Structure formats: structure tokens, C-alpha cells
Amino acid sequence: MSSLKIIYDSSYIKGNELVFIILLITILVILLITVFLVKQEIKKSNNDK
Amino acid sequence: MKRIKRVLTLPNIGAGYLYFYIHFITEIICFFVLTNLMGNSQVIWLIPFVYDALAFVPQSIFGFISDKYSKIPMGIIGTILLVTALILYSLNINNYLILVVLCIGNCLLHINGAEVTIRASKGKLSHSAIFVAGGSFGVITGKILADIGFNNIFLILIALTMIPCIMLAEYYRKEAKEEKCDNYNFHNKKYPESVIILLTIFIIIVRGYMGYGIPTSWNKTLFESILLYCTMGIGKALGGILSDLIGVRKTAIISTLISLPFLIIGDNNMVISLIGVMFFSMTMAITLGVLVSVLKRAPGIAFGLTTIGLFLGTAPIFFFKIDSFLMNTLVIIILTIICFLILMLILRKESREEVRNE
Numbered sequence: 001m002s003s004l005k006i007i008y009d010s011s012y013i014k015g016n017e018l019v020f021i022i023l024l025i026t027i028l029v030i031l032l033i034t035v036f037l038v039k040q041e042i043k044k045s046n047n048d049k
Numbered sequence: 050m051k052r053i054k055r056v057l058t059l060p061n062i063g064a065g066y067l068y069f070y071i072h073f074i075t076e077i078i079c080f081f082v083l084t085n086l087m088g089n090s091q092v093i094w095l096i097p098f099v100y101d102a103l104a105f106v107p108q109s110i111f112g113f114i115s116d117k118y119s120k121i122p123m124g125i126i127g128t129i130l131l132v133t134a135l136i137l138y139s140l141n142i143n144n145y146l147i148l149v150v151l152c153i154g155n156c157l158l159h160i161n162g163a164e165v166t167i168r169a170s171k172g173k174l175s176h177s178a179i180f181v182a183g184g185s186f187g188v189i190t191g192k193i194l195a196d197i198g199f200n201n202i203f204l205i206l207i208a209l210t211m212i213p214c215i216m217l218a219e220y221y222r223k224e225a226k227e228e229k230c231d232n233y234n235f236h237n238k239k240y241p242e243s244v245i246i247l248l249t250i251f252i253i254i255v256r257g258y259m260g261y262g263i264p265t266s267w268n269k270t271l272f273e274s275i276l277l278y279c280t281m282g283i284g285k286a287l288g289g290i291l292s293d294l295i296g297v298r299k300t301a302i303i304s305t306l307i308s309l310p311f312l313i314i315g316d317n318n319m320v321i322s323l324i325g326v327m328f329f330s331m332t333m334a335i336t337l338g339v340l341v342s343v344l345k346r347a348p349g350i351a352f353g354l355t356t357i358g359l360f361l362g363t364a365p366i367f368f369f370k371i372d373s374f375l376m377n378t379l380v381i382i383i384l385t386i387i388c389f390l391i392l393m394l395i396l397r398k399e400s401r402e403e404v405r406n407e
Binding site for chain 1: 094095097098102104106107112113145167229242243246343344345346347350353357360367368369370371372373375376377378
């Protein structure tokens with residue numbers, strides 16, 4: 001799609017690459033934990049029925 | 050008129066009004082610090098991205114902790130963290146440390162607000178909608194205060210005014226004695242819970258994306274920005290109030306379908322655009338209500354899922370931009386129609402009597 005323009009530039013995180021990587025890993029870990037927690041809650045609510 | 054009055058004076062709605070104020074102050078502090086950090090920093094791109102990630106994503110984990118251990122005073126700890134962030138900012142300490150403290154404080158106050166307003170509401174959406182609306186007013190106020198160089202010490206004193214409100218709001222939660230949110234029954238039980246959750250998060254992602262994607266070339270002055278944020282806040286609150294008045298399904302239809310033409314034609318006309326923004330913001334309370342209906346035992350996690358959706362919706366804005374007006378309009382139309390169809394699928398049909406009795 002020609003109208004989709006990439007605005008990200010690697011210079012944005014220059015000198016802060018480590019912060020960016022730690023942040024991405026943290027987001028990923030929290031998302032995985034959330035999926036696990038939601039699955040548990042769905043199981044519990046199904047048992048309640 | 051009588052019915053509107055009845056909704057605005059619902060039992061326990063005081064929790065909603067108190068958390069409107071708490072949310073307003075929370076966002077003032079967060080956006081005051083954030084705007085100042087961005088002004089002083091070389092990494093203008095990274096700071097808002099880190100803020101969005103840390104303020105939105107971990108709310109599911111804090112929500113889980115709050116659901117499990119209701120005695121932890123999340124609101125008070127959150128206030129202390131916000132005050133600490135303001136002190137750290139005054140002392141000019143590391144930007145990332147300030148951001149982490151600020152975001153955790155923000156998360157705790159949001160989660161506490163969601164827990165208190167959802168549990169005290171007995172199945173009504175007005176409580177949490179009024180709570181969430183406060184944020185929009187806070188965001189723009191915080192930005193303005195940062196721009197005029199408001200004094201940090203005054204802001205610390207303003208932050209401390211949240212503590213009595215948090216303690217008072219806690220009274221409503223205790224009075225409601227809600228273990229499970231059994232009064233929340235907005236989802237269509239034909240579909241599995243996991244499907245409902247995924248589809249609802251998709252709607253929130255779209256809303257998050259469209260919040261930035263909506264064409265608003267009229268928005269050039271400070272006054273116009275204030276109007277835009279205030280309209281968003283009013284729309285969020287109206288979504289909950291209207292759902293309690295006419296039913297969730299009707300509100301979803303009205304808000305999604307009416308908003309679309311107004312948003313598209315309103316690119317250069319402020320009044321038309323603001324009407325669209327107001328209707329567009331109304332689905333917020335509905336999506337939260339659907340998630341709580343599925344996760345009755347865990348309103349904290351349900352609220353956390355909405356903020357994860359918002360992060361996933363806003364994250365692409367940091368990396369991509371749709372350059373053409375035509376393509377942007379087309380994307381908005383397609384996404385709105387998909388959201389409308391999903392809402393029709395996942396929302397339970399309410400009978401007239403049900404809505405009247407609510």
C-alpha cells in the first residue's frame with residue numbers, strides 16, 4: 001500500500017536500545033501472563049455454571 | 050427527564066462521581082509530568098511510547114492482584130507513587146525511573162477506580178462510564194498546566210486531595226458486598242467466552258487506533274483541543290448513561306452508526322466532527338460491560354484487557370501513518386462496519402421490559 005508511510009526511524013531510540021528491548025520483552029511477558037490468567041478465569045466461570 | 054434523573058442518582062453512583070475526580074487528577078499529574086519530560090528530552094518518540102506501554106499493559110496484572118487481594122489499598126499506594134513521581138521530577142532524577150513510578154501509580158489508581166465503580170454499580174454502566182470520563186478532561190488540563198509552567202508543589206497538594214475521596218469511595222464498594230458481578234449480563238451466551246473476549250478486544254483496538262486516525266484538520270488552537278478532549282469525556286459518560294436508559298444494544302447501534310458520517314464529513318467542520326467524536330466515544334462503557342459479563346469474578350482483569358486493547362490500538366501510530374485522506378477514510382469506514390457487526394453478534398438482545406426495569 002503506497003499510502004502507508006513508515007514514520008519510525010531507528011534514530012528515535014539511538015542510545016536507548018536497551019530500554020526499548022527491555023520494554024518490548026516486558027510487554028510480551030505481561031501479555032502472556034494475561035492470556036494465562038484469562039484462561040484460568042474462564043475455566044473458573046465455567047465451573048460455576 | 051425523570052428517567053435521566055433516576056440514572057444520575059442511581060444507588061452508589063457517588064463512587065462514580067468520586068472516581069471521576071480521582072481519575073481527573075491522576076491524568077492531570079501524568080500528563081503534566083509526561084509533557085514536561087518530552088519538552089526536556091531528546092527522545093521525544095520513546096517517552097510517550099514507554100508511557101503508553103507501562104501505563105496500559107500492566108493493568109491486567111494489577112487487576113488480577115486487586116481481584117484476588119481486595120484489602121490492598123491500591124488507590125492510596127497509587128497516590129503515593131504519583132506524588133513520588135512528582136518529587137522525583139522536581140529533583141530532576143532519571144527520566145525512565147520517573148516514568149516507571151508514574152505509570153505504576155497510574156495503573157493502581159485506574160484499577161482501583163474500575164474495581165470500586167464496577168462492584169458498586171450492581172450491573173449499571175453509568176458508574177464506570179462517569180469514572181472513565183474524568184480522564185479525558187485530565188489529559189488536556191495536565192498538558193495545559195505543563196505548558197504554562199504550573200508549580201509542582203501545588204500539584205503535590207492537589208494529588209493529596211485524592212486520598213479522602215479514595216477512602217470515601219471504598220465505602221461504596223464495602224456497602225455493595227459484591228463477590229461476583231452477577232448483574233452484568235450483556236454478552237450473547239451463544240458464543241464461547243474466549244471468542245467474546247477476543248472480539249471485544251478487537252473493537253477496543255479499533256477504537257484506540259481511530260482515536261488518532263480520525264481526521265481533525267480543524268483542530269489547530271488550544272481552545273479547539275480543549276473542546277475535543279471535553280467532548281470525548283462527555284461521550285464516554287453518555288455511553289454508560291444511555292446504556293442504562295435505553296439498553297446496551299441500542300446504544301451500541303446508535304453510537305457506531307451515527308458517529309461514522311459525522312467523523313468523515315467533519316474533517317474541516319468542528320461542530321460536525323465533535324458530534325461524531327461524542328458518539329464514537331460512547332462504546333467505551335459497552336465494551337467494558339461485555340468483558341465484565343464474561344469475567345464476572347475478575348472485573349480488575351476485565352478492565353486490564355480494555356487498556357491492553359487501547360495500547361495495541363495506539364501502538365501502530367508510533368510506527369506507521371496512512372498518508373492519503375481517501376485511504377484513511379476507507380479504513381475508518383471498513384473498521385466501523387466490522388465493529389458494528391461484531392457488536393451486533395456479541396451483545397445480548399434485551400427485552401423492552403428488561404430495559405424499563407433497569
